[in-house]
Amino acid sequence: MTIPQAYRRLREQLSAVCGDFSDYEARRILEYVTGCGVRDFPWKLIENQPIDADTVCKMEDVLVRRLKHEPLEYILGEVWFCGLRLHVTPDCLIPQADTEVVCERARSLLPQGGRLADIGTGSGCIALAVLAGTKNTSAVAYDISGPALSVAYENARSLGFSTRFCPVLSDVFAEDFMKGDGFFDVIVSNPPYIRTQDIAELAPEVRAEPLSALDGGADGLRFYRRLLAVCPTHIRRGGAMVLEIGYDEGEALRLLCRERGLSCEIFQDFGGNDRGCVIRP
Structure with missing residues (x-):
């Protein structure tokens, strides 16, 4: 042949x-x-x-x-994201091209020498893409999955960012989440945001990804409520949160932010769909 x-x-x-x-x-x-x-x-x-x-x-x-229907990225063990070659396993979500706009927005907001928090880091794709595009910055990467954090740190090491990347095993719903971790210039997250009832209708390749990285609860907003409750007190003056959202969740995020006295700017992905929001105290 x-x-x-x-x-x-x-x-x-x-x-x-x-x-x-x-x-x-x-x-x-x-x-x-x-x-x-x-x-x-x-x-x-x-x-x-x-x-x-x-x-x-x-x-x-x-x-x-x-x-x-096994995802090709898991078979090959790698994916290209924001120009970076990243290792992936079934322990972490497969980075998607639409998430690159979230990275771009976080990069634009993170000052030189700034400090980033990436909540639900998975493979580390967002944090590492931001580090790659900024100078003298550092990232604290949180995830509930030890195996996923191992993948993230392996990626950080292979890209030469191990001294700027700090993995933290932590549950966002734990009472002490982020306590004692100080302040950040930018807090970024691609949280689970798919409605529980919609999981069964996803493509089999998507259902092969970790359920914990997909399921956002009954209305898809469970993690956003928690992030909005915890993160604003950890943002430095002039800083912001950058969150990925579902294409139909923009108005819901605006309402959640309005109820908490936060500003919320929605931005779109390459296809013109709502993909993220910038939130400021």
Whole structure:
């Protein structure tokens, strides 16, 4: 089998599980099994190079798992996010492109030398993307999952940010959450915000992600209420919270903030949907 033949086979098979993304996933799988870089892949297609038997077996193993709706990012163990190559496992949420606008907003608000808190850090994607785009900053990354924090710290270390990244095992609903942790210039979070009753209707790939990172309670707002109760007292003067939200939760967040005397600015993602909010005391 040659690389072009493998590419065609993957595209045909993958169309059943990822539709229009079959081309992208076929490329990612071939890059992974052949060790070929993104820039080199087009040349491999032109050169019509054969693939050895071991590589074909590896490709078929990946394909079988993907056809069972296992997320490709978990199979490959990595994802690209904000230009960073991050390790991911089933212990953490898979970073999505729409979340990059949350990172961009947090970066713009974090001053040089500033201090960031990332609540529900998962793979560390948001905190690390902010650190990568700011100077002399540091981040405290909270998560209830020890395995997820291990992934986050591994990513921080591989990117050279281990001295600027402090993982903290903590439950946002614990009475002592953030007590003694001081003040932050920016507090960011992509909390669970999917309504409990909607979980069963999600794509199987999404349901393969940690339930604790998806389920936002009956109305999807459980974590926002807790964050708005705790975080404002930990924001430095002139600082802000930046939260990711569901596309239909903007008005609910405005109301929650208004009830607490907080300002709330909604911003959109690349598709024009409400994706986040900036909250100030």
